Amino acid sequence: xxxxxxxxxxxxxxxxxxxxxxxxxxxxxxxxxxxxxxxxxxxxxxxxxxxxxxxxxxxxxxxxxxxxxxxxxxxxxxxxxxxxxxxxxxxxxxxxxxxxxxxxxxxxxxxxxxxxxxxxxxxxxxxxxxxxxxxxxxxxxxxxxxxxxxxxxxxxxxxxxxxxxxxxxxxxxxxxxxxxxxxxxxxxxxxxxxxxxxxxxxxxxxxxxxxxxxxxxxxxxxxxxxxxxxxxxxxxxxxxxxxxxxxxxxxxxxxxxxxxxxxxxxxxxxxxxxxxxxxxxxxxxxxxxxxxxxxxxxxxxxxxxxxxxxxxxxxxxxxxxxxxxxxxxxxxxxx
Amino acid sequence: xxxxxxxxxxxxxxxxxxxxxxxxxxxxxxxxxxxxxxxxxxxxxxxxxxxxxxxxxxxxxxxxxxxxxxxxxxxxxxxxxxxxxxxxxxxxxxxxxxxxxxxxxxxxxxxxxxxxxxxxxxxxxxxxxxxxxxxxxxxxxxxxxxxxxxxxxxxxxxxxxxxxxxxxxxxxxxxxxxxxxxxxxxxxxxxxxxxxxxxxxxxxxxxxxxxxxxxxxxxxxxxxxxxxxxxxxxxxxxxxxxxxxxxxxxxxxxxxxxxxxxxxxxxxxxxxxxxxxxxxxxxxxxxxxxxxxxxxxxxxxxxxxxxxxxxxxxxxxxxxxxxxxxxxxxxxxxx
DNA sequence: CACCGTGATGTAAACGATTACTGTATACGA
DNA sequence: TCGTATACAGTAATCGTTTACATCACGGTG
Numbered sequence: 001x002x003x004x005x006x007x008x009x010x011x012x013x014x015x016x017x018x019x020x021x022x023x024x025x026x027x028x029x030x031x032x033x034x035x036x037x038x039x040x041x042x043x044x045x046x047x048x049x050x051x052x053x054x055x056x057x058x059x060x061x062x063x064x065x066x067x068x069x070x071x072x073x074x075x076x077x078x079x080x081x082x083x084x085x086x087x088x089x090x091x092x093x094x095x096x097x098x099x100x101x102x103x104x105x106x107x108x109x110x111x112x113x114x115x116x117x118x119x120x121x122x123x124x125x126x127x128x129x130x131x132x133x134x135x136x137x138x139x140x141x142x143x144x145x146x147x148x149x150x151x152x153x154x155x156x157x158x159x160x161x162x163x164x165x166x167x168x169x170x171x172x173x174x175x176x177x178x179x180x181x182x183x184x185x186x187x188x189x190x191x192x193x194x195x196x197x198x199x200x201x202x203x204x205x206x207x208x209x210x211x212x213x214x215x216x217x218x219x220x221x222x223x224x225x226x227x228x229x230x231x232x233x234x235x236x237x238x239x240x241x242x243x244x245x246x247x248x249x250x251x252x253x254x255x256x257x258x259x260x261x262x263x264x265x266x267x268x269x270x271x272x273x274x275x276x277x278x279x280x281x282x283x284x285x286x287x288x289x290x291x292x293x294x295x296x297x298x299x300x301x302x303x304x305x306x307x308x309x310x311x312x313x314x315x316x317x318x319x320x321x322x323x324x325x326x327x328x329x330x331x332x333x334x335x
Numbered sequence: 336x337x338x339x340x341x342x343x344x345x346x347x348x349x350x351x352x353x354x355x356x357x358x359x360x361x362x363x364x365x366x367x368x369x370x371x372x373x374x375x376x377x378x379x380x381x382x383x384x385x386x387x388x389x390x391x392x393x394x395x396x397x398x399x400x401x402x403x404x405x406x407x408x409x410x411x412x413x414x415x416x417x418x419x420x421x422x423x424x425x426x427x428x429x430x431x432x433x434x435x436x437x438x439x440x441x442x443x444x445x446x447x448x449x450x451x452x453x454x455x456x457x458x459x460x461x462x463x464x465x466x467x468x469x470x471x472x473x474x475x476x477x478x479x480x481x482x483x484x485x486x487x488x489x490x491x492x493x494x495x496x497x498x499x500x501x502x503x504x505x506x507x508x509x510x511x512x513x514x515x516x517x518x519x520x521x522x523x524x525x526x527x528x529x530x531x532x533x534x535x536x537x538x539x540x541x542x543x544x545x546x547x548x549x550x551x552x553x554x555x556x557x558x559x560x561x562x563x564x565x566x567x568x569x570x571x572x573x574x575x576x577x578x579x580x581x582x583x584x585x586x587x588x589x590x591x592x593x594x595x596x597x598x599x600x601x602x603x604x605x606x607x608x609x610x611x612x613x614x615x616x617x618x619x620x621x622x623x624x625x626x627x628x629x630x631x632x633x634x635x636x637x638x639x640x641x642x643x644x645x646x647x648x649x650x651x652x653x654x655x656x657x658x659x660x661x662x663x664x665x666x667x668x669x670x
Numbered sequence: 671c672a673c674c675g676t677g678a679t680g681t682a683a684a685c686g687a688t689t690a691c692t693g694t695a696t697a698c699g700a
Numbered sequence: 701t702c703g704t705a706t707a708c709a710g711t712a713a714t715c716g717t718t719t720a721c722a723t724c725a726c727g728g729t730g
Contacts, residue, residue: 001470002470003716003717004717005716014679015681015716015717016680016718016719019718019719020678023718025718025719026719028678028679029679044470046444046447047444047448047716047717048389048448049445049447049448049449050384050385050386050388050389050448050715050716050717051389051448051685051715051717051718052716054385054386054389054684054686054687054715054716054717054718055685055716055718055719056717057685060445061428061449072407072610074410075407075409075410075411075413078413078414078429079409079410079413079431082429082431083431086431091445091446091449092430093427093428093429094413094417094427094428094429095421095427096414096417096421108381110426111384111426112381112382112384113382113383113385113386113686113687114385114426133379135337135379249614276610276611276614279584279611279614279615279616280616281615336686338687339686339687339688340687348709349709349710349711350710351689351709351710351711351712352708352709352710353687354687354689355688355689355708355709358688360688361689362708363708363709364707364708364709367708383685383686383687385685386686386687387687387688388715389685389687389688389715389716389717390686390688390689390715391687448717
């Protein structure tokens with residue numbers, strides 16, 4: 001590997017001059033400049049990132065700690081973060097597939113000194129404790145973590161409102177026996193969506209036996225299983241609200257297999273509005289979440305923090321990405 | 336930020352000892368060890384990545400240079416690379432949204448010293464020149480770049496064979512007037528798929544007026560546009576082969592809008608088998624590519640190279656990821 | 671002609687780790 | 701008692717940059 005010293009020797013100047021030319025950080029005689037550039041190009045020199053960030057303590061990189069997410073949602077988040085980062089002149093260091101506090105901290109250690117800030121997405125509730133152990137003043141944005149007033153910027157989805165809108169839609173269509181396929185208990189999104197489901201039904205005066213809950217884990221498979229179970233129940237619900245689209249898709253497969261018509265016999269509503277939703281048959285009624293806004297927002301907040309030169313204490317904001325009901329075919333018409 | 340020196344001072348030992356404890360690189364008295372660990376934890380110390388990789392010249396990170404790809408394909412590639420990297424104990428530094436030689440080189444410069452190796456995906460044909468300018472011996476794997484015997488490991492999709500299979504399928508169904516919606520000319524995948532299309536028709540003795548080509552750019556939108564154009568043609572084709580699924584989806588939209596039935600009036604075949612394909616209505620006949628195998632393979636090859644301690648000259652291999660026809664509803668039955 | 675500001679360059683000290691080398695105490699055998 | 705092997709721990713060089721400071725030549729000024 002050719003270093004700045006090699007270029008300096010070859011060009012017959014000092015390393016300082018090379019650095020100045022490469023960074024344009026100070027005046028260098030035009031003639032020298034050109035010569036240095038020549039030599040550098042000829043030798044194929046490019047500055048060593050690690051060395052540079054060691055001295056400047058800037059990496060021009062942001063890190064993202066993500067759980068291993070289900071399909072399209074995950075991808076879309078990564079992509080939007082990457083886009084926003086790229087746009088701001090930053091690279092993206094990725095670390096996915098971890099749940100739980102310990103793994104987040106391990107990943108954080110591995111990223112220390114390699115990133116200028118971190119986006120942490122961990123719907124599982126214990127992420128907060130992990131983040132608390134980060135050094136003070138380290139730029140962090142929490143994605144989809146319940147962050148309340150804890151001193152971090154955070155971005156959350158309007159899960160509760162979205163779920164209520166979905167359930168209210170079913171109620172308006174005349175459904176009185178509605179099942180929900182939930183996500184995992186410890187998952188923040190799942191918990192909020194469940195809360196919305198319960199509250200909406202409660203307000204409508206629907207009692208426990210009209211509001212059945214089946215547990216899933218956000219995978220298509222689990223939606224399928226839950227629905228099979230549900231089909232065996234004594235009093236079959238007339239509508240299913242799945243905590244995400246993948247499970248809704250699984251549910252529809254199970255229904256179709258059992259010869260149950262969607263939406264005539266059973267209405268189905270999902271959550272997320274993944275791209276596939278509108279291409280399904282019937283097209284899936286779901287709650288639209290602007291996933292890429294999520295990533296973009298998080299990245300922008302993070303870059304703000306990074307650029308803020310530690311200007312004392314900043315108030316931390318929580319931003320909410322709206323979730324809006326999209327009515328398509330799978331919920332049917334008024335019964 | 337607390338450094339190794341702070342810990343050393345606080346613990347009353349030298350920095351060497353701290354390093355030894357943290358890395359377990361040499362014997363340290365158990366008592367000292369525990370004490371150091373205590374202090375380190377109390378101070379919240381974690382080693383500085385850049386400093387570490389400066390001296391060890393290892394980063395435990397691989398880089399990926401990707402074009403801004405269309406939808407699900409891109410996402411799936413990233414995810415599989417990330418998974419494989421994570422599995423091998425590596426992080427992933429991402430840099431997307433660049434086409435062309437210049438941008439690849441810029442990105443490479445930015446990554447120099449931050450990664451131990453690079454996966455370069457650039458279907459656009461000029462990527463090779465860029466890669467050539469990388470320093471000798473720098474671990475690189477080319478993804479979907481035509482790499483022939485040029486001294487790089489590379490992974491490619493069996494585009495040609497896949498396209499032939501798709502077209503032959505249409506021929507067997509009795510179609511004699513087949514249109515292809517192509518990708519951009521300079522795109523390697525697109526070019527190969529087009530070649531397969533042409534050869535298959537040629538072999539079947541179909542002449543130019545039975546083999547029409549419309550140009551697209553891999554977006555749904557372009558598939559839609561091309562199909563509108565096609566519908567206006569004098570002799571309408573009875574089948575459409577789109578160079579990827581997104582365009583096939585666009586094509587189906589256009590057909591449906593025009594009241595043309597799929598597959599009864601016009602058969603449609605795509606390429607890629609993105610997750611959505613099987614959920615469409617009718618389900619899309621397409622050429623399945625195991626995208627995640629693509630990423631996994633590339634990552635594994637790269638890690639091999641990295642771990643190979645520069646054991647002299649290694650022969651470079653090109654691996655081909657198979658592309659297999661999946662017949663679903665959109666191609667219909669024999670006419 | 672002495673002085674000094676200025677512009678271009680060089681020198682060397684960081685940055686935060688790792689590690690070869692050097693030391694020092696202790697144990698053990700002769 | 702001495703020599704020496706062993707087990708720990710410290711010193712300092714090193715990685716490739718950036719940058720404060722020093723140096724130096726030159727030209728203008730009084």
